Amino acid sequence: MENTRVLMVNGTIFDGRGGDPVNGAIMIEGDKIVSVGSTEAFLQEVAEEVPRIDLGGxxxxxxxxxxxxxxxxxGANSVQDLDLNSPVEETVINAVLNAKTMLRSGYTSAISFGSISRIDVAIRDAINAGKIEGPRYLACGRDVTATGGMPDWNPDYLKLGMEGLGIKADGPWELRKAIRSIRKNGADVVKIYIDGEGMLDNDYPGELAYTEEEVCAAVDEAHRRGLLAVCHARGAEAVRIAVRAGMDIIGHANVLDDETVELLRSVRDRIFVVPAIEWHVGLYERGAEFGVTKEFLDANGYQEEINESISSVKRLKEAGVRVLPGGDFGFNWSPHGTYARDLQNFVEYFGYTPKEVLLAATRDAGAAMKPRGMIGTLESGKFADLIVVEGNPLEDVRILQEKERIVGVMKGGKWYHNDFVSSIQPTVSNLV
Ligand SMILES: [Zn+2]
Structure with missing residues (x-):
């Protein structure tokens, strides 16, 4: 098997395990990392025939x-756009392009929080089959919402119904049926909406669209079918219901009281929180360009919700809860390709150091991915998913927003992007 090995030497290796970066080398075989260590040791021990890549520090x-x-x-301007202006044909084409953009941006894995139609499943399968380029992807089913829940935004007199964006399900048995259908259609993740959103009139943040009985049934059904259960929960009571039901990942969790922070602390070994604060700050900063003014947002409690989120995440961080970057990208004010803005948000708003947010976006978010234990750190036995960066994001995390600084993207031992090609020996055949 020696001929499938590649040795990368002389890198500033940040392995995502918690320590500081060291000058070192990585041995890769097939799609996995064999070992990580010092360049000198590898150069002495590894046969000369093994191709080498000089990472140039x-x-x-x-x-x-x-x-x-x-x-x-x-290119959505509203939640309504996702429902009304996202016909499946155009949306598939955009999703293929988004997948490529995401991988090129240095994101080698992603957890979906909702899919229009069955597009996520098709995209994931095409990525895994090597037909298109994209991150490892946990595909979500359509949003599962109660009647009048957040995605069910349109009043009956419009006679619009809902098709691509969501599935309406009320009561434990309809919820179970919706989730069984999501399983049948091939998704990895099921997302339910426990409360609402300030931009929509039909369900506000903190206004519970589902009862605890319903959420418990949904999570139970998701877990018995091997699906990851994720939710939209803005307010404290929605978050408490999600925790008690056994939810895997809680989206938003903007407004938390002490009791809820304590509850999250008690399950910190199994739960993850994704604030998706880019939804708020991106909209607040750039929404006006797209007709969503600060006045409108203030009238709907946005500034207040941002302030509450800052306080909530700081308390969660202190409580040792794993809070993950992930920003609801795909709207006009937060387009695909700008994902690393959320790393900056963690530093600017939540007081994370660059190192802490890099660990959150690799080690911690990798722990939420499947297959478990394979993603998020550079160590023996894990997938060879890594990026090569020009500059030091530990000094300034914003450089990860500059595509020209992401000079190498490797997923599963294969280069999907490489700008330092001249330093790779011609014997390396896996360069694309
Ligand atoms: Zn979302």
Whole structure:
């Protein structure tokens, strides 16, 4: 098997396990990492026939993980757009392009938080089959919502119904049926909406669209079918219901009281929280360009919700809860390709150091991915998913937003992007 091995030497290796970066080398075989260690030791021990890549001292880190992704969202100006202006034909084409953009941006894994139609499943399968380029992707089913829940935004007199965006399900048995259908259609993740959103009149943040009985049934059904259960929960009571029901990942969790923070602390070994604060700050900063003014947002409690989120995440961080970057990208104010803005958000708003947010976006978000234990750190036995960066994101995390700085993207031992090709020996055959 020696001939499938590749040795990368002389990198500034940030392995995502918690320590500081070291000058070192990585041995890769097939799609996995064999070992990580010092360049000198490898050069002495490894046979000369093994192809070498000189990383030239560049920063090497685990591939980033986007923990609240929507590959099927593109150019949306509102939640309504996802329902009315996302015909499946155009949306598939956009999703294929978004998948490529995400991988090129240094994100080698992503957890979907909702798909239009069955697009996520088709995209994931095409990526896994090597037909298109994209991250490892946990595909979500359509949104599961109660009647009048957040995605069920349209009043009956419009006679619009709902097709691509969501499935309406009321009561434990309809919920179970919706989830069984999502399982049948091939998704990995089921998302339910427990409360609402300030931009929509039909269900506000903190206004519970589902009862605890319903949420418990949904999570039970998801888990008995091997699906990851994720939710939209903005307010404290929605979050408490999600935790008690056994939810795997809680989206948003903007407004938390002490009791809810304590509850999350008690399950911190199994739960993840994704604030998706880019939804708020991106909309607040750039929404006006797309007709969503600050006045409108303020009238709907946005500034207040941002302030509450900042306080909530700081308390969650103190409580040792794993909070993951992931920003609901795919709207006009937060387009695909700008995912690393959420890393900056964690530093600017939540007080994370660059190192802490890099660990959150690799080690911690990798722990939420499947297959478990294979993603998020550079160590023996894990998938060879890594990026090579020009510059040091531990000094300034914003450089990860500059595509020209992401000079190498490797997923499963294969280069999907490489700008330092001249330093690779011609014997390396896996360069694309
Ligand atoms: Zn979302």
């Amino acid at each position: 560049r920063f090497v880190m685990p591939g980033l993980v986007e923990a609240h992704a929507h590959l099927s969202y593109y």
